[in-house]
């Protein structure tokens with residue numbers, strides 16, 4: 001049979017261009033992130049009406065995107081809860097982009113849905129949970145949990161410490177539930193005695209507060225109508241034999257949130273929400289639709305295969321490899337805290353429990369001191385109205401001697 005119309009022109013934009021991909025990887029290797037920020041003058045000020053050669057564009061963007069970025073894996077990178085990512089996750093992310101699977105539909109994600117179920121089944125038991133699903137961050141994980149607390153646990157109020165992450169109050173607002181704050185001690189840990197009248201509440205306990213890395217008394221799990229543990233930061237410590245006991249009590253919670261793009265070294269956006277009774281949670285959080293072949297569980301509509309890089313990294317490292325890296329981070333935090341304690345011009349807020357070291361210089365302007373530190377070594381935080389510096393051991397390649405040398409240098413400049 002002869003065609004009535006000409007076939008459409010072959011569109012190479014949707015095909016593998018091996019040479020261009022190799023070139024892109026070379027650029028990744030040769031353009032170190034320098035934290036320069038992009039030179040916006042080099043970008044068109046308006047949407048270009050015609051395009052340019054794609055391979056040439058990749059080279060042109062390398063300076064803007066790669067050199068402009070900040071190196072989270074550098075020797076003195078010690079400031080934030082954002083880790084460097086292992087190279088294996090870059091490859092898996094590229095594969096994900098190529099396939100663009102949508103976990104909303106089994107037909108468009110024949111492998112990805114099953115891979116996510118498998119990763120979740122590997123991790124959930126460490127938290128005493130039966131299952132769950134992946135979400136783009138712990139903000140979403142917390143909202144999902146609090147939704148289940150309301151609709152499965154019957155919670156009519158959200159109760160959390162005054163250092164709980166802003167996403168808890170945000171979730172309470174979205175869900176139309178009143179939010180009650182409880183007091184904390186000077187390290188940011190919930191005061192256990194203040195937990196009263198929670199029979200009808202969702203009690204949120206934090207494992208690794210944002211400012212100080214404090215762990216709330218997790219032994220309170222199970223007292224409320226629903227207990228949610230926000231383990232966005234410190235959850236992965238559960239997989240370290242050395243530190244797992246710090247999170248004892250978490251297994252009695254009803255739900256647990258963990259950010260994989262924090263201490264599970266994943267590219268953003270990647271997090272997990274786990275439930276004790278996954279069946280009940282899924283039933284309450286599911287919506288069907290005429291066009292959906294499977295129920296849509298949770299907050300997300302279309303979403304990608306965040307489990308793939310996580311699965312690859314966990315297979316490559318094993319539990320022990322992950323634990324070794326976490327232990328290294330914890331050791332770096334302990335060494336830095338010990339340096340601060342021994343330096344009379346510096347003050348330490350308290351021992352770091354989850355790799356977060358809160359400290360500051362004594363008797364000098366904190367802004368001046370902060371400005372003399374290399375960028376990315378510390379961040380700033382406010383605790384009970386007082387300003388502090390904060391280091392977070394998310395980078396297993398932090399060179400603690402280089403960090404200490406840089407702080408000594410700042411001391412010699414400022415004092």
Ligand SMILES: Cc1ncc(COP(=O)(O)O)c(C=O)c1O
Nearest residue numbers: 137138139165208209210232259
């Ligand atoms: C304790 C805590 N909970 C929740 C979040 C929110 O997580 P995400 O940034 O993954 O949305 C954070 C972020 O820093 C956090 O520290």
